[in-house]
Amino acid sequence: MEVSLIIPMYNEEENIFITLEEVKKALKTYDSYQILAVDDGSNDRTLELLEEYATENPELKVLSHPVNMGMGKALRTGFEKAKGDVIITLDADLSYDPKYIKELIEELYENHLDIVIGSQYMAGGETEDIPFIRLFVSKMANRIVGYALNKNISTVTGILRAYRKEVIDSIEIESNGTEINPEILSKAIAIGYQVKEIPVKLKGRKLGESKVQFRSTTISHLLFTFYERPMILFGLIGLILSLIGIIIAIYLFYEYLMGTLDPTRPLMFVMVLMIISGIQILVFGFVATQISLLKREIYIIQKENKLMRKKLK
Incomplete structure (x- = not known):
């Protein structure tokens, strides 16, 4: 089994080495893996530091956009280059502990699933050091979009996921922004792929600034909801x-x-x-x-x- 892990990055120079080292520790139990870091038009040293790290770590493949194009576009770029049987998507700021990678993959294979979601909002999930406004908006967005999907899924907008490559290969993904995550779920569920959540902890960012634009994110999720329902x-x-x-x-x-x-x-x-x-x-x-x-x-x-x-x- 080969694992491909995709990390979209935008102005993450403070997190690069910490994140990549933690990810490598989580993936070292697998015989074959690749890390796809997608620099989404950063205007700091993100791309430079990624390329520096890649010179001594051949498992890291650096992809880049000339300008900032959005998290969805960054994930799509990673999906195009992913070779693994399993594709993992993860934030660059370690909001989700890389230890969950193993749990996601085990759940995927042991229960013959197609998508496994790391969920902080399901029973057993947790949040820690998340600003009140961000947490409130996120919970409301997930509740509204989850209702639109007509499935008992608590966290539909989170990035921490494991996919069988077949799922990504069989879906026409169009989103460039954060709505890519509910879009993938919507299309996968419609086709008949099996989805499940596992409880995880979402922690507040320690280094760097959050890239979440609450207003635009909320509007895009509402529009997605109206499109679905x-x-x-x-x-x-x-x-x-x-x-x-x-x-x-x-x-x-x-x-x-x-x-x-x-x-x-x-x-x-x-x-x-x-x-x-x-x-x-x-x-x-x-x-x-x-x-x-x-x-x-x-x-x-x-x-x-x-x-x-x-x-x-």
């Missing part, structure tokens, strides 16, 4: 509009009973507009949901096409 958005809007229209209708009916109803009042038009608009949006949401359900067939076709292209190379 359009009825969450359209159903809510449609119900609110319809409810407002019904409340207005009840009020107007009350005025009619009291003999004070004036048919020329604008409120009559507002009532009709609200009810019709609400129903139309609900119908649109239903149609969008049916289209969303067809994605599974599209992903299966993409899987077959991608695997066929690999065989023809």
Whole structure:
């Protein structure tokens, strides 16, 4: 068995040597492994230090982007060069202890799974020294996106994962940002791959600055949720509009009973507009949901096409 470990890096000069040494310790029990460090357009000494380390550590392969393109793009670059039967993805700041690598791989093989996720939010998982706002936003994002995936998964946005190479080879991955992690899960689940979580501890960053942009990350996860479950958005809007229209209708009916109803009042038009608009949006949401359900067939076709292209190379 060969293991490929991918570490996206952006301005991580303070963490490079510590992280790579810890990762090597975790991987030394495996006969064959490669470490793919992807420098995502850093403007510090990250790339220079990676190349320096690689001169004496041939198991490290350094990949780089000329400019910062996002964590998703960095992972995709790593996936393209990964040769292992198992692919591990890990943060550069040791927020997750590399000791979990072995646990992920054992779980993957012992239970014949396709993806194993390191989860800090499942029962038994922990967090330590995480700023309150970051923890709150992360928990809410995982809860919302987890609901959209319609699976009992507690941590859907985390990077600590083990994949069978077949999974990555059979999915058309498009995301460049942090939404890549739920995207992979969504497509893998739709195709029928088996996913499981194991409890881990997520620790706060010790060196360097966090690269997480809370606002953009939250927006991207919300958009992903609406894409996966359009009825969450359209159903809510449609119900609110319809409810407002019904409340207005009840009020107007009350005025009619009291003999004070004036048919020329604008409120009559507002009532009709609200009810019709609400129903139309609900119908649109239903149609969008049916289209969303067809994605599974599209992903299966993409899987077959991608695997066929690999065989023809």
